[in-house]
Amino acid sequence: MLGPLQSAVLGQRGFLFPWSPVFLAIGIGGYFALKQEPAITSLWLAGLFGLGCILWQRRLGATWGPMLLALGLTALGFSLAGNRAHQVAGPVLDFRYYGAIEGRIVGIDRSASDAVRLTLDEVVLERMSPAKTPHRVRISLHGEQGFIDPKPGARIILTGHLSAPNGAVEPGGFDFRRHAWFLGLGAVGYTRTPVLLLQEAGRGQSVFKIRMRYSAHVQRMIPGEAGAFAAAVTTGDRSGMGQGTLQALRDTNLAHLLAISGLHMGLLAGFVFGALRLVLLALPATRHRRATKKIAAAAALMAASGYLALSGGNVATERAFVMVAVALCAVVLDRRALSLRAVAIAALIILCWQPEALLGPGFQMSFAATTALVAVFEKISKMRGQRRAPRWSVPFVSLVVSSAVAGLATAPIGMAHFNQIAHFGLIANLVSVPIMGLVVVPMAVLAALLLPFGLDWMPLALMKLGLEWILWVAQTVAQWDGAVGTIVAPGPLVLPLLALGALFTALWQGRLRVVGALPIALAAVLWAQTDRPDILISANGALVGVMTDQGRALSKEKGAGFVAQNWLENDGFGGDQALAAALWKDRPAPRRAQVSLGPWSLVHLQGKRAVAAYQGCEGEQILVASVAFELKGACRVFDPSRLKQSGAVALWLSDGQLRIKTAASVSGRRLWNGADPRPIAFAWAVPAVRAGTAPDQ
Structure with missing residues (x-):
């Protein structure tokens, strides 16, 4: 037994380092998969055990040493994730708040409903002690706003609604509450009244102010959606992008051009590196110096650092910068710039710094694409004795191969997270990525260099043409028949x-x-073989979805739009909420919907009047209400008071039996939700529990 194992491990000598982030990620994933928050002492013990294994592994030889190292990295990943979760801990609002909200603007973006959204820190809430006040809140601005030009660092006051970040819209779905925990958001909400300025921006937030000032300048120079696109790729400010444009970019798999990621950072660093090296080679004083390559790499690293600061430094940009920095440092140190070892170093840095990034599609898609590209091109470079393609065709072949490889590597991840696939994404990328690399990014660099002289209008004019071409491609391809396909959300494994x-x-x-x-x-x-629930109930009882042969029927046409959209996307349903609501045929009274499901019947009551008008509680009946109520009878009741314990609910009907899974039972009792991991005991309206029903453990 030990012979084959020893042979296999020894055969990988020299190629084991890229496995390091894999085992670190396994430990991080293990922490997030727990149903119960581990004690802080166990996190520290896991960290010490991991460090001990890493230090001791050299003494165990070439066979057992790597295995002990893998075990140590797994334990260390578990410890890092847990300690990070405690590090970002902060107060979370535990009730619905309405009143005065005061704070300093530290973030400006746009919500899914196309409203400007502000992130505030130094928050002050009416009649709430500082110890219980969230450190950060995020508020969407609706209605007529007198304060229409929010400035970074400005202190504002408004009257609005706040609540704790919501959990998953269905059991096993995306947990926004966990996501908000690591963003430091203790509450989210909205306002429909004008925002008032309390104090102009003072000192601090200097980088944020420069970003937003430059974003405004770019949008003045390039009006319309092209200007908003230019601001997004230069400063990371997407607040000017319309939802229609964003959707067209997503539908054609061009949304990665909008995010400041590896493509932008790599193109910028490559342009600075290549341009400066050509200049140094052209000058007699530096032409024959062997250090020109290293000087160019150091300058490119400085340019990438400036781009990181200007872009706002979100997770995707930080990840891209680390990978570019590793490659440029490798050039300075006379090492291979592009290798699986370099990719592994970048992944280790990101996972040690922000372990929660592992769960995001950005991290997964970025490293999937990079790993696949490096592995494929390393394989191609090792091929010997084969006829090489003509030199003139190398750029085109490289573009096609890289687009195809990156697309194949990221497609499953994109489908799993976003439940759609862009059928013509490869075509759109082939005619857009070269324009981004040859026109948009170089002109963006030149614009930044010429800005102090007032000559940035020239490169910005060329940049506008490139961005308008990309937007035209996105809008045209998105309108082709069958441009977007939908796919059901996968299970957790x-x-x-x-x-x-x-x-x-x-x-x-x-x-x-x-x-x-x-x-x-x-x-x-x-x-x-994904088995979607027969019935879905939202976390507040405001929406119910029942699976039919034509797709999921929704109990109402309007309202709870975010929940409805996510349910339909997870089902792989291509229609909208109105189309899904039309599938629900039985609506015997206003604000009342019902349906028969074999031996069971389901009734959804919306509002106090519908609840007050409903009489009785019949046999095998499931009652869902958007307000709390009590009924006498042998029916099963889901109302806000009960759903508050469980979150969203999924039900499966099989052979007359009812199987239940709740969002709380899936997410467990963790720092970010405080939910009880034990099965939620939904009582019948009468004390006896009927046979044939069982909560899913």
Whole structure:
């Protein structure tokens, strides 16, 4: 037994380092998969154990040493994730608040409803002690706003609604509450009244102020959606982008051009590196100096650092900067700039710094694309004795291969997170990415250099042409028949299995790498057999969705739009809420919807009048209400008072039995939600519990 194992490990000598972030990620994923928050002492013990394994592994030789190192990295990842969760802890609002809200603007963006959204710190809430006040809140601005030009660092006051960040819209769905915890958001809400300025921006927030000032300048120079696009790719400010434009970019798989990620950072660093090296080679004083390459790399690193600061430094940009910095430092140190080792170093830095990034699509798609590209091009570079393509065709072939490889590597992740696939995304990228690299990014760099001389209008004019071309491509391709396909959301094991198989295929050396196809095949089978719930109930009882042969029927046409959109996307349903509501046929009274489901019947009551008008509680009946109420009878009741304990609810009907899964039972009792991981005991209206029903553990 030890012979084959020892042989396999020894055969990977020199290629084991890229596995380091994989085992670190396994530990991080293990922390987030827990249903119960571990004690802080166990986190520290795991960290010490991990460090001990890492330090001790060299003494165990070439066979057992790597195994102990893998165990140590896993334990260390678990510890890092847990300690990070405690590090960002802050007060979370535990009730619905309405009143005065005061704070300093530290973030400006746009919500999914196309409203300007402000993030505030130094928050003051009426009649609330500072110890219980959230450190940060995020507020969407609706209605007529007198304060229409929010400035970074300005102190404002408004009257608005706040509540705790919501949990998943269905059991196992995206947990916004966890996401908000790591963003430091203790409450989210909205206002429909004008925002008032209390105090002009003072000192501090200097980088944020420069970003927004430059964003406003770019949008003045380039009006319309092209200017908003230019501001997004130069400063990371998307507050000017309309939802129609954003949707067209998503539908054509061009949204990655909007986010300041590896493509932008790599193009900028590559442009500065190449341009400066050409200048140094052209000057007689530096032409024959061997350090010109290193000088150019150092200058490119400085330019990338400035771009990081200007862009706002979100997770995606930080990740891109780390990868570019690793590559440029490798050039300075006479090492290979692009290798799986460099990718692994970047992943280790990001995971140690922000372990929660592992759960986001940005991290997953970025490293999936980069790993696949490096692995494929390393394989191509090792091919010997084959006829090379003509030199003139190399750029085109490289573009096609890189777009295809990156698209294939990120497609499953994008489908799993966003439930759609852009069928013509490769075409859109082939005609847009070269314009981004040859026109938009170089002109953005020149505009920044010429800004002090007032000559930035010239490169910005060319930049406008490039961005208008990309927007035209997005809007045109998005209108083609069949441009967007929908796909059902996968179960929790699908993405980990896909990642395991793909990583084994890319990182393992030798013929045994074909074993990586097994978990990929298993993930595909599990995805194809995804069992969507027969009934979904929102966390406040405001919306119900019942699966039919034509898709999920929704109990109302308007309201709870975010929940409805997510349910339909997870179902792989291509229609909107109005179309889904039309599938619900039985509406016997205003604000009342009902449907028969075999031996069961479901009734959704919306509002106090509908609840007051409803009489009785019949047999095998499921009652859902948007307001709290009590009924006598043998029916099952889901109302806000009960749903507050459970969150959203999913139900499956099989052979006359009712199986229940709640959002609380899936997310467990964690720092960010405080939910009870034990099954929620939904009582019948009468004391006896009927046979044939069982909560899903």
